[in-house]
Amino acid sequence: MKATVEYIEKKFEEFNRQMFAGKLPKLPIELSNAKTFLGQCAFKKRLTVFGKVKLYDFRMRISTRFDLTEREIEDTIIHEMIHYYIGVNNLKDTSAHGQLFRQMMNSINERYGRSLTISHKITKQQKEEAHDTRQRWHVVAVIDFKNGKTGIKVLPRIVQRILNYYNKVGAVSEVAAIRLYMSNDIFFNRYPNSGALTATFVERETAMSHLADAEKLQCDGKRIIRTK
Numbered sequence: 001m002k003a004t005v006e007y008i009e010k011k012f013e014e015f016n017r018q019m020f021a022g023k024l025p026k027l028p029i030e031l032s033n034a035k036t037f038l039g040q041c042a043f044k045k046r047l048t049v050f051g052k053v054k055l056y057d058f059r060m061r062i063s064t065r066f067d068l069t070e071r072e073i074e075d076t077i078i079h080e081m082i083h084y085y086i087g088v089n090n091l092k093d094t095s096a097h098g099q100l101f102r103q104m105m106n107s108i109n110e111r112y113g114r115s116l117t118i119s120h121k122i123t124k125q126q127k128e129e130a131h132d133t134r135q136r137w138h139v140v141a142v143i144d145f146k147n148g149k150t151g152i153k154v155l156p157r158i159v160q161r162i163l164n165y166y167n168k169v170g171a172v173s174e175v176a177a178i179r180l181y182m183s184n185d186i187f188f189n190r191y192p193n194s195g196a197l198t199a200t201f202v203e204r205e206t207a208m209s210h211l212a213d214a215e216k217l218q219c220d221g222k223r224i225i226r227t228k
């Protein structure tokens with residue numbers, strides 16, 4: 001599922017009551033498309049007249065880039081709420097996820113059966129299960145190798161780069177054929193998009209099933225012609 005602002009606000013209130021004795025003031029919730037973090041508790045810093053650092057203008061950001069389970073989204077919200085609790089109460093910790101953070105996290109995990117971690121990032125396993133689900137148009141090259149293997153390559157939508165790849169890879173002696181497609185299937189989001197002369201081996205049936213509705217591009221080595 002993907003979180004909405006309303007959903008996060010509702011969960012914030014629920015966990016605030018349950019785990020933080022309702023003591024956390026409401027804060028602005030922002031959705032983000034970041035792929036570098038799942039959640040973030042952002043704030044500004046200023047010096048008080050007594051020379052102390054004060055944190056203010058707290059905001060909670062939750063990334064909606066990945067399709068996570070409800071539990072993972074909840075754990076992300078609670079993780080950020082711990083940061084917020086420490087920040088808004090001006091508590092000192094030994095580091096960003098220091099002794100105090102871990103103490104609170106462990107006690108929440110134990111008391112409420114949660115699985116919070118100190119990572120803001122998506123785990124490798126989560127990444128595999130929950131790849132990027134935004135629909136975008138890709139140029140996909142399918143390479144048939146003479147040994148029967150199939151490779152694919154997601155190319156930038158730049159004519160010169162596509163022609164360069166098509167001509168150079170097509171001229172490699174191990175390559176039997178190269179074909180180009182235009183597809184917006186999210187299956188191809190997981191592959192790096194570049195003009196590098198590389199390919200990823202795939203199972204032919206899997207790749208072709210994701211190209212069933214794709215537009216075939218004709219190429220004569222100098223031009224790319226759309227067929228639809």
Ligand SMILES: [Zn+2]
Nearest residue numbers: 083097118120
């Ligand atoms: Zn954190």
